[in-house]
Amino acid sequence: MTKGSVRFENVTKRYDDVVALKPLTLDIQPGTLCTLLGPSGCGKTTTLRLIAGLEAASAGKIFIGGEDVTHLSATYRRVSMVFQSYALFPHMTVAENVAYGLNVKRMPRAEAASRAEAGLELVGLKGFGDRLPSELSGGQQQRVAVARAIVLEPEVLLLDEPLSNLDAKLRRHVREEIRQIQQRLGLTAVYVTHDQEEAMAVSDRIIVMKNAEIAQAGTPRDLYERPASSFIADFIGDANLLDVEVTQSDASSAAIRLLGHDYDLPRATAARGAAKMVLRPHHVRLNASPLSGSIPAEVTYAAYLGNSIQFTLSSPAGEIFAIAAPTDRPFAVGDTVHVTWQPEDIRLVAN
Numbered sequence: 001m002t003k004g005s006v007r008f009e010n011v012t013k014r015y016d017d018v019v020a021l022k023p024l025t026l027d028i029q030p031g032t033l034c035t036l037l038g039p040s041g042c043g044k045t046t047t048l049r050l051i052a053g054l055e056a057a058s059a060g061k062i063f064i065g066g067e068d069v070t071h072l073s074a075t076y077r078r079v080s081m082v083f084q085s086y087a088l089f090p091h092m093t094v095a096e097n098v099a100y101g102l103n104v105k106r107m108p109r110a111e112a113a114s115r116a117e118a119g120l121e122l123v124g125l126k127g128f129g130d131r132l133p134s135e136l137s138g139g140q141q142q143r144v145a146v147a148r149a150i151v152l153e154p155e156v157l158l159l160d161e162p163l164s165n166l167d168a169k170l171r172r173h174v175r176e177e178i179r180q181i182q183q184r185l186g187l188t189a190v191y192v193t194h195d196q197e198e199a200m201a202v203s204d205r206i207i208v209m210k211n212a213e214i215a216q217a218g219t220p221r222d223l224y225e226r227p228a229s230s231f232i233a234d235f236i237g238d239a240n241l242l243d244v245e246v247t248q249s250d251a252s253s254a255a256i257r258l259l260g261h262d263y264d265l266p267r268a269t270a271a272r273g274a275a276k277m278v279l280r281p282h283h284v285r286l287n288a289s290p291l292s293g294s295i296p297a298e299v300t301y302a303a304y305l306g307n308s309i310q311f312t313l314s315s316p317a318g319e320i321f322a323i324a325a326p327t328d329r330p331f332a333v334g335d336t337v338h339v340t341w342q343p344e345d346i347r348l349v350a351n
């Protein structure tokens with residue numbers, strides 16, 4: 001195994017009666033950014049802290065760069081962590097903050113100072129070294145925290161919800177910077193967030209966790225286009241999940257029944273029987289008149305958002321959320337519409 005890889009072999013973590021992590025096996029490839037994504041309490045932070053050595057595994061083995069670090073304390077693991085709260089020392093200048101870890105390692109002062117300067121340049125904060133953290137914006141403070149972590153030349157960079165203290169606009173800017181630095185330096189990074197859009201935007205690979213285990217892992221596109229469950233379909237992007245009956249299913253085609261209509265699909269992604277059809281909001285087509293196989297629905301809510309119009313529809317198949325391009329004569333609340341879709345846009349997941 002090469003430098004920067006992370007491997008868990010059946011790692012578990014318990015806090016007394018609480019199972020924070022069920023036996024977890026994962027591989028993170030060197031030079032990639034892998035995100036742990038999932039709802040609150042699913043075990044993301046626990047997994048990150050296990051990599052850092054801030055928690056001890058209850059069972060299983062952890063490898064970093066091929067080395068078994070299961071029993072190695074945090075100080076001796078070549079990892080750096082960026083926290084949600086920045087955790088900068090308020091009385092030290094920005095440059096002193098960045099050089100802090102290097103000084104702790106007893107690097108000669110001049111060398112530590114010049115590395116800190118290079119680190120600040122890398123995160124776009126050249127010339128800010130003499131300021132105090134309080135004299136920087138939240139986004140700049142988080143970049144200082146990233147510089148401080150990177151100058152230590154960690155084998156793995158760990159980021160625990162690094163953007164949650166920033167407002168929405170800054171968040172996007174800082175996440176792009178973090179991603180660019182990670183790619184430029186070829187760093188292995190493990191990133192924790194509960195924000196699916198942020199995860200999609202920065203990751204090579206996403207591990208979605210639920211109830212202390214992996215629900216599905218893959219590239220952002222894999223997860224969006226090939227969700228393995230209704231949980232993933234709903235969690236990664238918006239989805240309408242409609243109850244259907246799979247009446248035929250083989251390697252190349254499938255047929256489903258919904259509200260008494262039969263529909264052919266080009267692929268089979270669920271076994272026969274009850275299943276859920278995943279219909280993305282932007283794949284919902286709204287027609288003024290009935291078409292073959294269309295579902296009638298009433299518009300209960302319509303919101304004009306500039307570049308799109310969002311509709312909530314009440315249909316016999318349940319509530320349907322739709323996103324459409326703005327038109328001169330959009331449907332209005334109270335209108336009856338007829339919903340259709342393209343067969344190739346439909347995915348099926350188990351019930």
Ligand SMILES: Nc1ncnc2c1ncn2[C@@H]1O[C@H](COP(=O)(O)OP(=O)(O)OP(=O)(O)O)[C@@H](O)[C@H]1O
Pocket residue numbers: 015018019020038039040041042043044045046047194
């Ligand atoms: N020190 C602790 N003592 C007892 N239980 C803990 C401790 N730390 C975490 N847990 C429990 O372990 C489970 C996983 O927690 P973890 O912090 O890893 O979740 P998370 O996915 O990071 O959630 P969040 O997004 O809210 O931070 C939760 O049920 C949590 O309550």
